[in-house]
Structure formats: structure tokens, C-alpha cells
């Protein structure tokens with residue numbers, strides 16, 4: 553029997569260590585938490601996507617009284633970016649979350665359904681999307697969505 557090891561490299565940085573462009577994207581994600589509609593969980597998530605034309609698209613989680621009908625910040629934002637800019641590849645994505653009057657100290661990571669949806673965009677544009685997961689204590693930086701979803705299913709399997 554053979555074995556295969558799949559690893560994910562994560563860079564851990566402080567806000568101060570980032571470039572001005574990276575800080576701007578994270579600030580946009582933090583700011584986007586303010587427009588989150590999360591009356592049920594009271595967990596406000598903001599996302600910001602940098603497109604290859606330099607534009608930053610922001611969004612946040614949108615909940616619903618019928619709980620499963622709500623949508624995470626990552627998908628709200630990516631779907632909007634793709635619908636508004638179908639010809640511009642997303643280059644980077646930042647995520648921040650705010651609860652109990654504070655930004656979270658440790659980064660949160662996208663749920664499984666978001667990872668799959670985000671992967672579609674990465675594959676579609678043949679362009680890695682760099683991910684910044686913001687926490688006040690530290691920021692996780694991951695080179696691509698694919699790295700967040702090992703053994704993923706994508707359209708290369710469809711004939």
C-alpha cells in the first residue's frame with residue numbers, strides 16, 4: 553500500500569508585517585462586517601476581494617429566519633464579484649469576523665461549502681486566489697483556495 557501526504561502551508565503574520573495593499577484589503581473586510589445582517593448568530597463576517605483590475609469588492613454574511621436560507625460572507629461577496637465582473641479574475645480574498653464587540657483574536661476559516669464555491673472561481677479564471685484570514689492576534693495567509701480544500705472536486709473530472 554502507498555501513502556500520500558497532503559500538506560497546506562500557512563504563513564502567519566501580524567498586521568504590521570503586511571504591505572499597504574494587503575492592509576487595505578484587510579481593512580475593507582473589517583469594515584464590511586459593519587453591514588453584516590446576522591440577527592440570529594450575532595456573528596458578523598466581512599469579506600473583501602481584490603480583482604485584477606485593482607477594484608475591491610466587499611460583502612458580508614446575510615442571515616434568514618429560515619436559517620439555511622442565509623449565506624456566508626465569502627459566497628455573498630464572490631458571487632457578487634463574479635456577477636458584476638465576469639471578466640476580472642479575483643486575486644485575493646480577506647475575511648474578518650466580529651462578535652461580542654470585538655474582532656476575533658484568532659482567524660476564522662471559510663466553511664466547506666464556501667471553499668467549494670470559491671474553488672470554482674479559482675478554476676474558472678485559472679488564477680490562484682490568495683487568502684488572508686484576519687485575527688487581531690495574527691493573520692493566516694494561504695496561497696490558494698485549492699490549498700484549503702485538499703482532494704477537491706472540480707470540473708476537470710467532468711467529461
Ligand code: THU
Nearest residue numbers: 593595597613624625661662663
Ligand atoms: N459565516 C460566514 O459568513 N463565514 C464563515 O467563514 C463562517 C460563518 C457566517 C454564517 C452565519 O451567518 C454566521 O457566520 C454564524 O455561523
